[in-house]
Amino acid sequence: MSPESQLLQYLISGLTLGSIYALIAIGLVVTFNITGIFNLALGEFVTLGALVSIALYAAGLPLIAAFALAVLIAAALGAVMERTAIHPARKANATILTLVIITIGVGIAIRGASLLIWGTHPYILPPFSEHAPFTVAGAVVIPQSLWVLGLAVVCVAALFAFFEFTYLGKAVRACVMNRTAARLVGINPQRLSLAAFTATGALGALAGIFVAPITFATYDMGFMLGLKAFVAAILGGVTNVPGAIIGGFLLGILEAFGVGLVGSGLKDGLAMIVMILVMLIRPTGILGAFRRGA
């Protein structure tokens, strides 16, 4: 393989990884904008999407049905999490920090339950298409990478359309821009909080389902993905959805090149180094302002 193809290879795997980070990071940022807290359990919804759909597929459901059901289950769990863990704490005037720690707790609980149900064994989800890997300019592309990229594109387009063109989407943006004014026109932030946890739970599960055929699925696969998505969100400026997307892809590409050019030991450390550097040098993220409303 020529050096150029080698670099292209890294780029392809970086874009694939980056799509997943970006998707989860979008979920984090949207929830943060609406509720003011980071749902640090979101990574576990990625795990659930993958493992539940594998279990349902193994139980004899068609692949598509298994996916749909897994996404629904994750969405329902997101709703349950909001109603049983976040909403009551908020009613009791919990601080933002308390709420974030609650999400960490829920994450640990989901991870523990997954360990009990599925063990430490890695599970395999078949790729979505039977098509054999093909080469582009000497670099190998596996079809599943295209599925992952495609999912990212479709999700981003759908979210854009929702926030830009629908009445409800505008109401959500209004609530992010000015919570008090939103309540005065009748927008209920608590209902939006429920919707945010539900929708991002589903989004996380989708990401898990699409990435599982590439990475295998284990009870703790979501933890690192969630953490890196968090780094991507910070890289993009925390409140900024386009920033989160760019942050996700940048991190994915950086990681792929780091692993390829330096060594695979760097894989997980790199994200943490990036986070520390961003915090030190540009805490507002690459796309700027650390303020709500963008």
Place this chain on the structure above:
Amino acid sequence: MLAVKDLTVFRGHIRVLNGLTFSVSAGEIVAVLGANGAGKSTLVGALAGLYPPAAGEIVFQNRNLTGRPPEAVVHAGISLVPEHRQLFAGLTVRDNLILGAYHRYRDAKKELPRLLEDVYRLFPALREKQEKPAQTLSGGLQQMLAIGRGLMADPRLLLLDEPSMGLAPLVVREIMTTLSGLRAKGQTIILAEQNAHAALKIADRAWVLERGCIALSDTAENLRQDARIQAAYLGRS
């Protein structure tokens, strides 16, 4: 229409409203006057559900709204045009307006163009700017937009908090004339206003708040003549 009894409201540890009792009838404009910190904003805010009362009762059209959150109060027919306008800065003028109808969107979806038209007729300058983000508007237009958004909720009772703040006298006059016109069509209004001169011109009645209590309550006509008011709020001696 509105009956308030012993309304007491704390902001943090400070008792801002101290057992207010008053009522408002349909079709009148009541001005709430007073110095900075007297509790004007807290009063209209509490009526809109922003600050849950520690004691007392708010009954509106025979419905007890005490302690109800803003999103429920607007549904009951009370709409607040808040201090500093509080627009959805990044959204267009048009989007700000249609979101004003959020609480009844499902029923009003088909009427939206007509409702928008009503607001544009009231404030023709908004029509030309309808696709512009709210934050690009001048102060006067922003205030008009805030009022328009409040009206889109189709309130039985419209609350306004300092609509004259930071505006040129001509613009203030225009806004007050508009409010007067709304009243002529039967709109009930409570107007919290630092600018006593402008407010007393259009109001039927007024209360003067002092340290969270109603210090004076009379017709606007009488208050305009009142020596204490002239000295303290109208800048005449």
